[in-house]
Amino acid sequence: MHEFEILHKDLMGRIGKLRTAHGHVETPTIMPVINPNLISIEALEMKKYGAEMLITNAYIIYRKVDLREGAIKKGIHSLLGCEMPIMTDSGSYQLYEYKDVEVSNREILEFQQRIGSDVCVPLDIPTAPYEKRERAKNDLEETLRRMQEARSVIQNKMLAGVVQGSTFLDLRGESAKRAAEIGFDVYAIGGLVPLLESYKFDKLVDIIVASKMNLPLNAPVHLFGAGHPMLFPLAVALGCDLFDSAAYALYAKGKRYITSDGTKKVENLRVLPCSCPVCSSYSVEEVKESADLLASHNLWVTFEEMRMVKQSIAEGSLWELCERRCRAYPVLLNALKHITKYSALIEKYDPATKRPFFYLSECSAHRPEVLRYSYRLNRFTLSGNVLITTNLKEKGFSENEKFDHLFFVKPPFGPCPVELGESYPAGQSEIPAEIDNEAKTVALQNVLKLLEVNTGRAKFVFLYDGSWGGHPLVEEIRKYAEVRREE
Ligand SMILES: [Zn+2]
Secondary structure, three states: OOEEEEEEEEOOEEEEEEEEOOEEEEEOEEEEEEOOOOOOOOHHHHHHHOOOOEEEEHHHHHHOHHHHHHHHHHOHHHHHOOOOOEEEEOOHHHHHHHOOOOOOHHHHHHHHHHOOOOEEOOOOOOOOOOOOHHHHHHHHHHHHHHHHHHHHHOOOOEEEEEEOOOOOHHHHHHHHHHHHHHOOOEEEEOOOHHHHHOOOHHHHHHHHHHHHOOOOOOOOEEEOOOOOHHHHHHHHHOOOOEEEEOHHHHHHHOOEEEEOOEEEEHHHOOOOOOOOHHHHHOOHHHHHHOHHHHHHHHHHHHHHHHHHHHHHHHHOOHHHHHHHHOOOOHHHHHHHHHHHOOHHHHHHHOOOOOOOEEOOOHHHHHOHHHHHHHHHHHHOOOOEEEEEEOOOOOOOOOOOOOOOEEEEEEOOOEEEEHHHOOOOOHHHEEOOOOOOHHHHHHHHHHHHHHHHHOOOOEEEEEEEOHHHOOOHHHHHHOOOOEEEEOO
C-alpha cells in the first residue's frame, strides 16, 4: 500500500517520496505537532508554512471523552479539519514524563486505527539517557514485545517501529535490527528528548548512526522530538527523513524566537532579524507580546531551514550547509567533528561526483570525499622518476630534470596527478590561499600513502615550499623520497 522512493542523495541524506493513504509527502520534512487541546495555529493553516504531514497525540485525544468521541465519529482528519497525512503518537512521551498512562498498547493502537491515522505508533517505552543497562535492556524487550503486538493489531495502516536502547549503542543497534526483522513502514528513533534538551548532540550522532546501520536503507526514518531547525542539516546528513516539531509552540510559550542557528529570548530582540510574513508585518513589540505570532515565526523559519536542507541535497552541498550551521554553537561543532569519525561509513552512501568541493574549515579535511580519494590512491602504480610538488604552478624544479609522473599536492586531498588536474574532486576543489594545518596533515598523510604503495617501484622527489616547512610529516616523507625545499 505504501512506498518510499528515494529521488536524490547527498551524504546519507535523501530527498524521498513517501506514499500515504492521504497522498504523497516529500521528505525530509517536519510534521508540526497539533495538540487539539491548545491549537493556536489550525491544522489546515499548516499547509501555508510548507507542512505536508502532521502529527498529533492519539493518547491526548483518547483521554478526553469529547475529543475521543469526536475522533471516533468523524475520524482524525475531520477532527483536525485537514486532509493532510496524519501520524499519531501513542502516549509514550507521557509514559516517560508521568511514569504511567491509562491505556494499553493494544487499546491505543486499535484507537489509532479506528480514527484513521495514516501512520500509527505503538506504545513504546522510552528509557532515559544514562540509565543502568539492565533497565534499558528490560525496557527494550518490552518495547519489542509491544511492537510485535502492534504488527498483529494494525492491518491496513502504516505502522512505525520505534528504536529504543537509551545511550547504549549496542542496544540501539539491536533494537533497530530486531525492529527491522519484525518489519515496519516507518522507523522512528525515540527516547531522545532529554539528550536534545541537554544539547548532547555528539551522543545523538552516535545513536542515529547505530540505529541507521541496522535499519533497512530504503525505509523512512523519523527522529522523534528533534524539532529545532539547527539540528536538521546534521540529522538529515545522517539519514533522518521525518521530524516532528512541538518546538515551534513550546518555544513560543517560553518566549523564545527560533533562528536557523539557535534561539533568542524575545526580550533581547531589538529588531526582528528575519523576513518571514510575521517579522515583515509586525513590530518587534507586537511579536514580543504574542505567543501566536512567535509560534508563527518559529514555524516559518523551521520550514525555511528544511527547504534549505532539501536544496542542499539536490545540489550536493549538504556537508557545506552542515559546516556553516555547526559554527553557531560549540556543541554543534563538536557533533560535526564527531560525524567525521563516521566518514568511512558515510562515504559508502555519498554520491561519487557532485559540485565543486568547497573547503570551509578543518572539518572539510575529513569529508567523505577526501577519504574516498585516499582509498583510491592504491590504484596508482608508478615507475620511473616521480615528482610530487606543493607548488601548484608547476615551477620550482629544474627544466633539465625529466620526470615520468608529476603530482601536485592539493590539500586536503594530497597527491593529484597533473593529468587529473581538472577532475572531481581534487581538481575541482576550492581551497583558501591560507591552508590550515588539518588540510596539510591529511594531504601529507595521503602523500605518504602513495609513497608506501609504490615503495621500490618508483623514485620520488618531494618538493615543498616554505609554507609547508616544519610539518612533522615532511620528515616522515624523507624515509621514502628525496625531499627538497623550494628556495
Ligand atoms: Zn520571522
